[in-house]
Amino acid sequence: MTTPTHDTPPPPHRVEPLGEIDLAVEGMTCASCVARVERKLSRLPGVTAEVNLALEQAHVVLTEPASDDELLAAVASAGYTARVIGREVPTAEHDSHDGHHGHHHANDYSADAADHDASDLSAPVADRGTVLRRRLVVASILTLPVLVLSMVPPLQFAGWQWVVAALTLPVVTWAAWPFHVAAARAGRHGSSTMDTLVSLGVIAASLWSLWALVLGGAGMIGMRMEPTLVPRLGGAGEHGGMPELYFEVAAVVVTFLLAGRYAEHRARRSSGDALRSLLELGAKEAVLVETAADGTRTERSVPIGDLAVGDLFAVRPGGAIATDGEVVEGRSAVDTSLLTGEPVPVDVGPGDTVTGATVNTSGALLVRATRIGSDTALAQISRLVSRAQTGKAPVQRLADRISAVFVPIVVLLALATLGVWLTIGALGGTSGQSGQGLSTGEVQVAFTAAVAVLIIACPCALGLATPTALLVGTGRGARLGILIKGPEILEATRRVDVAVLDKTGTITAGRMAVTEVAAARGDDDAARAEVLALAGALERSSEHPIARAVVAAAETAGGAAPEVTDFDSAAGFGVSGRLTDGARVAVGRPGWIAEQGEVPAVVGDAVARLEATGATTVVLARGDAGGALTAIGVIALADEIKETSREAVAELVALGIEPVLLTGDQEAAARTVADAVGIERVVAGVLPEGKVAEVERLQAAGRVVAMVGDGVNDAAALAQADLGLAMGTGTDVAIEASDLTLVRGDLRSAPRAIALSRRTLRVIKQNLFWAFAYNVAAIPLAALALLNPMIAGAAMAASSVIVVTNSLRLRSA
Incomplete structure (x- = not known):
């Protein structure tokens, strides 16, 4: 017999979270940024992190204590900045209330802050759009003359190249600064993104052009750019040629990609609008009812934030219910479509629960508050939206996935090209004179080839591949209502x-409509028309949604409407009145009509049959001046398909x-x-x-x-x-x-x-192919010094034309 020892492992158990923290993270631009932030946060003991690029936030679950400073330091070690925007701490009520989770909200997720701060989670930097737009506008204004002067030789006046240089420098420095910063951040962490290729291409084209302008002879007044298919291997010193200028390449790349970045920012910014709209649905004020010692009641309007659990508040017909509560007095029909999406109002009376932000459609109610602030159903829906958005894995952009491999290869190829040509020059491969050292022309050949490799790989078309197809696709969608x-x-x-x-x-359609009318007299069109006309006349004085549907059907059917007097409404049950001959009529819920008088079997069977299909039914009853009511017809209503x-x-x-x-x-x-x-x-x-x-x-x-x-x-x-x-x-x-x-x-x-x-995605993939096809095919030519960087720029432009033309096909999709 074996006796159990203390070494027996305890049964496994789930570790309950100590809390959840939301961080706004600034500076992320691609999926690799997300991975780095998640990796750094998750390295902390007891920390699990989900980072969302679209919302620019991280949702952190703690199973061990961790301070705010530790979390922010982890984000900083990944190269980004963060701030705490929300905190949620479970309490002892966590598993109570029939499965609903109670929470105590501290700091920024206190009852007040949750209603305000949490609604702006998508905008860690409020003025980012303004900054991007300013850079884009300035870059566009400066790039246009640069492009025209560089590509149209007849317009090249004396000294034009210096004007182009002066216009380009603000574009490739100040306007392109976000790309340079992102590339440097990625480089510090040993990775590369689209920003890396953009920054390298812009810097290479700009520095080469400045060297050619200042030291290479291209700054001579009266010089024009005469593009050649193949670079002159002897260089400027031997054949009288001059190095080319590529200012327009650098400026155009920056301007195009700034436009894409600005559009991306606007899409991200709108991600938080759902939360803002949710919070705006709630009532801003409540009618607080206070009872004095002598039993008299007084009413006063107070901000919603001043309500406390247990307070009494009044809800007028047509008003929004201020917060979750329990009806103390009154009966009414409450439009709960906010929660259920269904158009049929729910009848409530004393003891029934009501939800904040739902609408009271008819009678007056006195309600006792049971939940306030961040504990209400509306706040819980807000958190559902926030959590679902934060937990949605971001889709990594195709261009970033490609550039993660493509960028390092291009950089290595450019460096290898430079090294090989310098070695060939040193051995006398271009001058034919071995051992004489490198001439200026041989150095220029090496740099020309290396720059051509970078330029041909520069992602102008790559930057256009997605936004151009999206622009055309969304335009087509807008015409289709999408x-x-x-x-x-x-x-x-x-x-x-x-x-x-x-x-x-x-x-x-989301609105009630009469689907069938049944009369106690049987299958008689005249009898059904009488039921509908009488019910419509009686319901005309009611504001209930079902009443409006009955009235609309009666008006559509036409016919004379009888006159009804002594109208009376039993909130949540039905309405009654008298005809000119003194007869009493009523229309309402089947159970209420049954309490008022007799419901013949034919009417009861019709009610059962119609309700079995999911329809809502109301029964019409009629009686003599002093006699009991007798049901004479049934009206079925349903949400029309x-x-x-x-x-x-x-x-x-x-x-x-x-x-x-x-x-x-x-x-x-x-x-x-x-x-x-x-x-x-x-x-x-x-x-x-x-x-x-x-x-x-x-x-x-x-x-x-x-x-x-x-x-x-x-x-x-x-x-x-x-x-x-x-x-x-x-x-x-x-x-x-x-x-x-x-x-x-x-x-x-x-x-x-x-x-x-799906078609738009297919075009984007085709665009990505064409964006690389020209460039990849021409890279070997550039590396062999058989492609002038100016021609490389033209090839890059050609790939852009292909991308745009391909995208335009979506206009007829």
Whole structure:
């Protein structure tokens, strides 16, 4: 028999996080920057970091204590600067409240700061766009005359080259400074990016041109640039030629790439707009109700931040509920589409919970606050969006991936070319006189060949490959009602294999409409018309969304509307009144009508049949002046399906994408809509957290998920999905959390957007090929001194023309 010892390892357990910290990181430009910051942070004990390039922030999870200074020092050691913008510390309530997590928010994520600071996470440096725009404008103004004077010899007046030099120097120094700084930072950490090649190409062209201008004889007044196909191997001293100037090459590269960097910044800046819009949805003021010792109540408006848990506040009809709470007095219908996305208001009364930022549609309510600030449902949705965006792995740009290998090879080739030609010159290979040392002409041959290698590899077309195709593709998309936010989303469209579709506002119109009218008298058109006309007349005085739908249907049907007097509303249940002959009429929820009088079996059966399809029903009842009410008809209402939704689903299937209906509505209503448009898989009854969880579940199963939605409740799922598509008729929050916006609200735009994105990505890849094809093919010629750097510049320009022309094909896509 063996006795257990103390060496037996304890059972494994999950380490609970001590806290989570958000950092704004400044200076990242590519995926390699992200990797370096993640690597440095994750080296700290108990630290796990996710860095997002688009938002320029890092989300840090701590399982061991770590100070802010340690985290900031780790980022600094990677070559970047950071600051703490948020902190979240779990409390003892972490696993309570039916699975909802309670948190205590400290420092910048306190209740007040979370409502303000967290909304600007995407802009660590507020004026970066202004600085980039200023550099771009100055560079553009200076580059235009440089390009014209350098490329059109008849315009080259006496001393033109000195004017070109004076115009170019601010471009290649001040305007190009961001590229030089990024290249130096990457170099310090032993890596290279697109910025490295840009900086090297600009510096090489500029320094060579300055040498040629000042010391090489190209500064002679009256000199014109006469391009030659092959450099004169004897050099300037033997054949009377002069070294070429490449100021225009350096200036054009800087200007083009600044334009791309500015466009990229604007796309990044908009990433935080979803959070700002979410926070703006909340009420700014509340009507605080205070009870005096004698029981009298007084009301006063206070800022939302002054509310405390337990306070009573009033909500008027049409007003937004100030914060999460419990109804103490009153009955009403509350529009909860903010959370559920469904158009049917929820009836509430004493004891029912209500959510901040939802809208009270009818009766007055007195509510006791149960959650405030960062603990409200709205704040939780904000955090869902923020976490989903931060955790979304950034798509590494194709050009950066290529340049990571291409840049070091080009630099080595240029250095090897210089060394080989200097060696050949020293051995007398170009002059034919061995042992005489290097002549000026031989040195020039070596430098000309080396510079030609760098110039032919200079990424002018590479810089155009993505933004030009994106510009044309987005222009075409705009005409089709599709807004593509940035090049980073294009790769996701190529691999998407499942499309998760919200129901309300996406497949359906997002508004209630009468779908069927049934009369107790049976299948009689006149009887149904009477039911609709009478209900419409009675509902005309109500502001309830269902009432407005009934009135709209009655007006569309036409016919005489009876006059109704003594109108009375039972908030959350229905309305009643009297006709001119004294008869009492009422329309409302089936249960409420049953309490008022008799519901014949034929009416009850109709209610059951219609509600089984997911429709909302109201019952019309009529009675004599002093008698009980008797139900005489049923009106069914549902969210009407858009005419184009079935065609859109078919187009998704044709693209090889499986459609899934994901909705907060009940199963019956969701299944009815799914069957009508041709969707087999339905996930119903889910709130925002459930939508995110379903997207994550699909991703964990290896699926690449596109999410199509339109409401605040879809925002977090749109951010979590590999590709988010927002209906332009929806909320700003959904639009700003998405990657693609479907302006027209037509679901057919979703498959067309994916198809356009795939074509745009294909063109970008073709552009990258052409950007390198000319250059790579010409590098051996340049290295063999068979290609004048001026011709190298022309080849580079030709590759740019090919790229632009290829991109223009998207206009007819």
